[in-house]
Structures are given as C-alpha cells and as structure tokens.
Amino acid sequence: MRPTGTDRAARRPQIRCDPRAPHPGPPRPHIYPRTPSSPEAGFAAATRFLFQEDEMTLFFAMPYDISATGFYFQDEKSFRQRIGKVRNAYGQPVEEFEIQFIDGEAIDCTFANAWGINQANIGQFMQAVDEWDEGQKLRFIIAVGECGYSFDPANVDPDDFDVDIYEEESMKALAERFVDEGLFGEIPGHLAHYIDYDAIARDLSVDYTETEIAGERLIFRCQ
Known part of the structure; x- marks a missing residue:
C-alpha cells in the first residue's frame, strides 16, 4: 500500500x-x-x-x-x-x-x-x-x-513489493540496455549508429529514478 x-x-x-x-x-x-x-x-x-x-x-x-x-x-x-x-x-x-x-x-x-x-x-x-x-x-x-x-x-x-530494479550506472546505460534487449523493437544494423540514447534516457527519467544504496548505483521504477 x-x-x-x-x-x-x-x-x-x-x-x-x-x-x-x-x-x-x-x-x-x-x-x-x-x-x-x-x-x-x-x-x-x-x-x-x-x-x-x-x-x-x-x-x-x-x-x-x-x-x-x-x-x-x-x-x-x-x-x-x-x-x-x-x-x-x-x-x-x-x-x-x-x-x-x-x-x-x-x-x-x-x-x-x-x-x-x-x-x-x-x-x-x-x-x-x-x-x-x-x-x-x-x-x-x-x-x-x-x-x-x-x-x-x-x-x-520483500518479494511482494512490485518494484523494477536495474543494476545500471546511469539512465543512458539503461537506455542502451533496453535497446539491446529489444524493448524498442528490432532496429536494423545500418540505423543503430543513429540512435539518440541521450533522448531515450531523458524519456526514461520520467518513470525511472537513479539512486545509490550501500555504494551501489541502481535505477528503479515504482509500480
């Protein structure tokens, strides 16, 4: 709750x-x-x-x-x-x-x-x-x-809490991860170099938050 x-x-x-x-x-x-x-x-x-x-x-x-x-x-x-x-x-x-x-x-x-x-x-x-x-x-x-x-x-x-947690150093790193995992669909190889990861990171920051716990950088999203 x-x-x-x-x-x-x-x-x-x-x-x-x-x-x-x-x-x-x-x-x-x-x-x-x-x-x-x-x-x-x-x-x-x-x-x-x-x-x-x-x-x-x-x-x-x-x-x-x-x-x-x-x-x-x-x-x-x-x-x-x-x-x-x-x-x-x-x-x-x-x-x-x-x-x-x-x-x-x-x-x-x-x-x-x-x-x-x-x-x-x-x-x-x-x-x-x-x-x-x-x-x-x-x-x-x-x-x-x-x-x-x-x-x-x-x-x-603790397993009842609905929270997404990612071990990433920055929002840009999370954007790169999501692209690699195909969350934005299949991207042709000849277009990969034109991806604006900074723009994706800015969009992700609306729903995701960076934090540091016990010296470890993490990104999370509350459900």
Missing part, C-alpha cells in the same frame, strides 16, 4: 550510513549514542564490545529519560532481558527507548532507516537482517524508503 498524507521522512529517524565503510569496526563519534558518562568512556566501552563480537550488527537502546543509562545489544534475547532492568536516577523503571543502529554492514544501516527501527519492531528487523539476502533488502529499501510502500513488520515479505 502507498502512504497518504504524512511525510515518510518525518515519521522515521534517519541514521547516518557510510557506504564506503561497510564494516568499520568501532563506531564513529558522530553517531555515538548519548550516555550519562563521558564521551571518551563511552567510546572505549563500545570499542571493547565490538572487539568481542565484531561480526554481528550492533545496536544501542537509548532511554528517552536522560537520567537513565542505555545499553548495547546484538540480539533480541539480550535486548528483552536488559530492557526491563533499566532504572532512572530515581529508581523508577524506564519504558521508552530510541533504538540506534551503531555498527554493521552498510546495506543494513540503510535497511534500518527504511524499516524505521524502534523498540516494538526491532525483533522483526533483526530476524530480517539475518534471513533476507541482499537482493531482498534492496527491494525493501527501495519499495518502502523510496517508493513509499507501507508494510507490517509481523508478516512482511
């Missing part, structure tokens, strides 16, 4: 993803979550955590209550175990958290942005990260993040 009214960008917190460094190790300071301790102490703690389990995606649960201390987690079990134990400075339980993507593959960072991760859907997201292949993640990112389709985290199937 396509959304109406509300701006998608306003509904989902945006995470800064760096496609040039798909698995960079310790988190960069500009995405480091807020904690009551000093930034230096927090960065050191995250570094130790990452060196222990550097092959898994790392998240941080940051309390909206600024007097409480958040925690890192890498799987749903540890998240559920720890979230009920967090207390603020007055000993009261903390119930609401912002979920931050801290470290992992670049495509999963963009995937988290499109998913709109929060404490209610983080379990389904982590399951999708482990079970979906890269093509399915790309389809979801484009369908939800670019085309504006809605989804139900409890039973989403």
Whole structure:
C-alpha cells in the first residue's frame, strides 16, 4: 500500500550510513549514542564490545529519560532481558527507548532507516537482517524508503513489493540496455549508429529514478 498524507521522512529517524565503510569496526563519534558518562568512556566501552563480537550488527537502546543509562545489544534475547532492568536516577523503571543502529554492514544501516527501527519492531528487523539476502533488502529499501510502500513488520515479505530494479550506472546505460534487449523493437544494423540514447534516457527519467544504496548505483521504477 502507498502512504497518504504524512511525510515518510518525518515519521522515521534517519541514521547516518557510510557506504564506503561497510564494516568499520568501532563506531564513529558522530553517531555515538548519548550516555550519562563521558564521551571518551563511552567510546572505549563500545570499542571493547565490538572487539568481542565484531561480526554481528550492533545496536544501542537509548532511554528517552536522560537520567537513565542505555545499553548495547546484538540480539533480541539480550535486548528483552536488559530492557526491563533499566532504572532512572530515581529508581523508577524506564519504558521508552530510541533504538540506534551503531555498527554493521552498510546495506543494513540503510535497511534500518527504511524499516524505521524502534523498540516494538526491532525483533522483526533483526530476524530480517539475518534471513533476507541482499537482493531482498534492496527491494525493501527501495519499495518502502523510496517508493513509499507501507508494510507490517509481523508478516512482511520483500518479494511482494512490485518494484523494477536495474543494476545500471546511469539512465543512458539503461537506455542502451533496453535497446539491446529489444524493448524498442528490432532496429536494423545500418540505423543503430543513429540512435539518440541521450533522448531515450531523458524519456526514461520520467518513470525511472537513479539512486545509490550501500555504494551501489541502481535505477528503479515504482509500480
């Protein structure tokens, strides 16, 4: 289903993803979550955590209550175990958290942005990260993040989204591909040199859109 009214960008917190460094190790300071301790102490703690389990995606649960201390987690079990134990400075339980993507593959960072991760859907997201292949993640990112389709985290199937995706560097390259595949009919050899690919590319840009996801150039069309 396509959304109406509300701006998608306003509904989902945006995470800064760096496609040039798909698995960079310790988190960069500009995405480091807020904690009551000093930034230096927090960065050191995250570094130790990452060196222990550097092959898994790392998240941080940051309390909206600024007097409480958040925690890192890498799987749903540890998240559920720890979230009920967090207390603020007055000993009261903390119930609401912002979920931050801290470290992992670049495509999963963009995937988290499109998913709109929060404490209610983080379990389904982590399951999708482990079970979906890269093509399915790309389809979801484009369908939800670019085309504006809605989804139900409890039973989403990326193959249900009707989106055309092409691994091409430019609209002109897509035009050349379509001509080679015969989408414009059979073209006699003596006329092939007169084809205006730039004009075809301009026409294609009405329905097709260029994007870059995790360092990969793609062209897509929403249905």
